[in-house]
Amino acid sequence: MRVVIIGSGAAGLTTASTIRKYNKDIEIVVITKEREIAYSPCAIPYVIEGTIKSFDDIVMHTPADYKKERNIDIITETAVVDVDSKNNKIKCIDKNGNEFGMDYDYLVLATGAEPFIPPIEGKDLKGVFKVRSIEDGRNILKYIEEEKCNKAVVVGAGAIGLEMAYGLKCRGLDVLVVEMAPQVLPRFLDPDMAERVQKYLEKEGIKIILSKPLEKIIGEEKVEAVCVGDQVYEADMVIMATGVRPNIELAKKAGCKIGKFAIEVNEKMQTSIPNIYAVGDCVEVVDFITGEKTLSPFGTTAVRQGKVAGKNIAGIDAKFYPVLNSAVSKIGELEIGGTGLTAFSANLKRIPIVIGRAKGLTRARYYPGGKEIEIKMIFSENGTVFGCQIVGGERVAERIDAMSIAIFKKVNAEEIANMEFCYAPPVSMVNEPLSLAAEDALKKLH
Amino acid sequence: MRVVIIGSGAAGLTTASTIRKYNKDIEIVVITKEREIAYSPCAIPYVIEGTIKSFDDIVMHTPADYKKERNIDIITETAVVDVDSKNNKIKCIDKNGNEFGMDYDYLVLATGAEPFIPPIEGKDLKGVFKVRSIEDGRNILKYIEEEKCNKAVVVGAGAIGLEMAYGLKCRGLDVLVVEMAPQVLPRFLDPDMAERVQKYLEKEGIKIILSKPLEKIIGEEKVEAVCVGDQVYEADMVIMATGVRPNIELAKKAGCKIGKFAIEVNEKMQTSIPNIYAVGDCVEVVDFITGEKTLSPFGTTAVRQGKVAGKNIAGIDAKFYPVLNSAVSKIGELEIGGTGLTAFSANLKRIPIVIGRAKGLTRARYYPGGKEIEIKMIFSENGTVFGCQIVGGERVAERIDAMSIAIFKKVNAEEIANMEFCYAPPVSMVNEPLSLAAEDALKKLH
Incomplete structure (x- = not known):
């Protein structure tokens, strides 16, 4: 029996490790677009900040470790471009453009989420970054050094935005945060509690503009300034921390049912197609309080879902409970x-x-x-x-x-x-x- | 209406403050043997350690504060020597030996617990200390300085014993801990977990002898050595951290029912005499898991009981729940x-x-x-x-x-x-x- 897992984030790798924990024989193959695996994206701001010395430190395992210690095959730098769920087959393209197919008995979609970049003028200029993969992190640090950046604009005052803002400030940059909502951490805290965080960051020298969108990014080839409301602010780089959108393209191609926000799954993390599971940022979950569907793009959720999917695939009954979206952040x-x-x-x-x-x-x-x-x-x-x-x-x-x-x-x-x-x-x-x-x-x- | 509270520890003072919070008119009188009130006995080891600079720091309020801020009368350095529960009267003796009486409508026994000093030879020598009141703490520090103590023996490896041992080590003394039980923290941890604490303290240079009682303390006028098993160990001072016994004498005089370990109370913290309540280390409580009677000599328990008694006396229904005896300690x-x-x-x-x-x-x-x-x-x-x-x-x-x-x-x-x-x-x-x-x-x- 072969399980193919698409995606090497916390959800995908936890699914793989959990299956292996309970079954020594199942063939497990993880396919990922990324070159590096098993790192913590939540740690990126703390490397920028300098508390963690290097991006190498946050990579915890290599594909070779997975092979050696757990007999899990990890195919990196390879995209899965199609799923034929009738015949239990996927189509892949490796980094050299070679196409190949693979059969599966179970498929696990751990395709994660993609940063959402608002469709504004200048979004493709050099010096505009997202904060998702370790490569993004490395690119940001490299750009700061090579371009001798002094001024950064962070778009979005969610946890990652504020952590990045503080991190860049620690690197010595002037930082401006631009947030459309009338408060920082809008999905996390009420306005009164958010104000305390805002005041702290302002005291630390970070400028924060609320209730205004980023209008455009100005520059010839690279970022030179941004427009917020009627004002222009000089900038050497722009960090887009404007949220993520679930990656559901492959699920659609497979014919899995899509819910209100993302891939629909049952308590076992099974999609509408019984031998296809989905875990992590690409699925929607149930809110414990309201009973409504919601997203839960957190590392802990990914790990807990991976355990549930992995156990069920290994033949052990397990359920994923409704979520509270419990979260914590440390900023300075x-x-x-x-x-x-x-x-x-x-x-x-x-x-x-x-x-x-x-x-x-x-x-x-x-x-x-x-x-x-x-x-x-x-x-x-x-x-x-x-x-x-x-x-x-x-x-x-x-x-x-x-x-x-x-x-x-x-x-x-x-x-x-x-x-x-x-x-x-x-x-x-x-x-x-x-x-x-x-x-x-x-x-x-x- | 007058409420008389005997004892100015956490239980007594919380009872007083809680009554006042819900009722502006009741006359509240607290009578205590001590000179200083409203300090945290749990902090004594940390003053010895030097982390808290002075014993003055741990006194949070004076009797004058209580009078001014909450209209609570606190009579210090005064012993209550008898309770006539038929006539709702107590008999007191002040520090000058003057006897006086006082009527009450409600009486609250917050008489606490007394350190238990094992009846061994040498227990009354100069240099033998208990760790209960702020005065004990001040006396210990004074003795260390005046007698230029180098070697301390701590008897008892409960939380207070180990905290004191570490504190004395930080003061520069050689410390030996003697414990009758075969492990440190016997009422708190299982042997396997306790071993980790023991190893840490030994690594810090504290000597620990388990499974042996202190046989006797040797000295002419003051402590010179101790006997443990067949061995004699030089010592300049001995700290008795050998546990506490509930003070139930007044409760007995009042005719309150005494349980297996201490004063019996119902969920409202009421004794067998309806207008006499009891709170803190002098009462027994119910264990949540076993349903059996137990003691709970913790500051948090005292505070929670004081709130319950205070509310009930002020006419608000409140119940004290069975306990888990949840506890924490920081040692180094x-x-x-x-x-x-x-x-x-x-x-x-x-x-x-x-x-x-x-x-x-x-x-x-x-x-x-x-x-x-x-x-x-x-x-x-x-x-x-x-x-x-x-x-x-x-x-x-x-x-x-x-x-x-x-x-x-x-x-x-x-x-x-x-x-x-x-x-x-x-x-x-x-x-x-x-x-x-x-x-x-x-x-x-x-």
Whole structure:
């Protein structure tokens, strides 16, 4: 039996490794357009920043490692251009333009997502970059050095945009962030919490323009300036962090059902064609709170989906649960996390909510080095926790994880207020801010 | 109406503040033997260590603050010597020996616990200290300086014992820890996890003797040596960190029912006498897993109980839930946490369990500064999570909190394995160790 996996990101490689973990015999072939595999795209901004020394550091395995350690064949620099799902065959083209076919028993589409570049004037000039692959990262660094760049414009104030902005600032560039929405981190935080992040970045010297699109990029051959509203800003380079779109072309060619946003899959990560699975950024998932379809373009989602697909292909029953889109980012000294519903989306969807807030420190008040932490919690009108946003100096990620568990288990405000949080002066306050935020909501719920 | 609260620790003062939060009119009087109030006893080792500069730093409020900000009267350096619960009266003696009485409508016993000093030869010599009050802390530091101490013996390898041992080491003393149990942190961790803590402390130069009691303390007027087994070890001072015993004398005098270990209370923190409440280290509570009575001598428990008692006295219904005895400690570079059942107690109680283990890092493998983290998770034979122990370099406390929520909500191994943990390279791994530990248990559960 042969499983062919298209795509070597977290979803594809986790599927491959999971199949092998449970079955020694299945032939596993991964086909990827990329030259380098098994790196973490989330790490790109931290290499730009200089915290991680080199792009080589973020590559964790080579195709040879996969062959040797797990007997997984990885064919790099090769595009899959067609799927014939009736005859279980794919058509590929390698880097030299040679076409070849391959049969499969199971096919796994881990085709990921493509950066969305808005169709504006100047988008193809030299010095315009996306942030997706390790090659993008290498190209950005090379361009900064070769062109002696001083001014960068980052388009998009999502997590990757802001992480890149901070990274470029650390490299010594002047940075301008342009965001169409009226806040930074629009899909992640409510406006009030986002403001704290914005103020921090502005204090660090990053200029941020909100509520305005990038009109055009100006330049002869390479980027020289950008137009935002009526203003022209000099720029040596433009980073497009304008979101991603699922790659669903191959799924379409195969005849897989496409949903509202991306490839439709069931709980087993199976598409509408039983021997074709799909995992990662190219599929749509179910939102835990609303029950609606949504996207979940996160590394953790990719890994969890890869495990589910891999187990099912290996004959072990596994299910992928609805998502909270729990996420965390570290930008300079700030750690920012969110999970579940924001007040903003609740209002959009006319879901009645109650909000609880608290501020605190990450250590006892008198213990040196404690960082501020600010929490906003969203509850249903019955008091069930629906979401949580945290901005703080440290120890945010695990608090978000705790709240993700609470949301999944439909914990209520009273339970969180009375929850047994552990305490020691160097690592927490005796009054845990999560508990105080729930108590704040309780007052409004009674 | 007058509420009299006996004791100015976290439990007593939280009760007082909570009553005031919900009621402006009730007269609130706190009576305490101590001179200083509102300090964190958990911070004492960190002052000894030098991380917190002075004992003055850990005192957060004065009696005058309480009077001014919350209209709470605090009578210091005064002992309550009798309770006449038929006539709702107490008898007090102030620091000058003057006796006086006071009526109450409600009485709150927040009498705490007393360090247990084993009845061995030499226990009353100069240079033998307990670690309970801020005065103990000040006395220890003063003695080290005045007597130019070089060698300290810490008796008891619980959290306070080990924190003190590390603190004294940081002060430049040679430290020997003597523990009767065959492991360090016996009530907190299983032997295998405790071993990691022990090795760390030994690497830091602290000598540890297990499975042996302190036989006697030798000295003319002051400590000169200790006897452990057949060996004599020179010592300039001895720190008794040999646990605490609930102070229940006043409760007995009042006629409150005493349980297996301490004062019996209901969910409202009410004793068997309806207008007498009891909170903090002097009461016994219910263990969440076993349903048995237990002690919970932690600052967080005291605070949560104070809130419950305060609300009920102010006429607001509130309940104290059974406990997991979730705890965390930071000793040097190690953060150590535990919640719920250990494998050791499960075996004692003949509860069948399945264990899951994982090791990981606190950041992505390639991200600088990541610390090792080791997790042991205890599940019921049906897969429900019962307990979790973590030893790591950082970010342990909130993981313990996440697992406390999971235990309270009876989450199972499969749910933890598939849980949506957030990820960013500077703060987590894409494969969260909590999830890997649950997956490890799953293999044995299937």
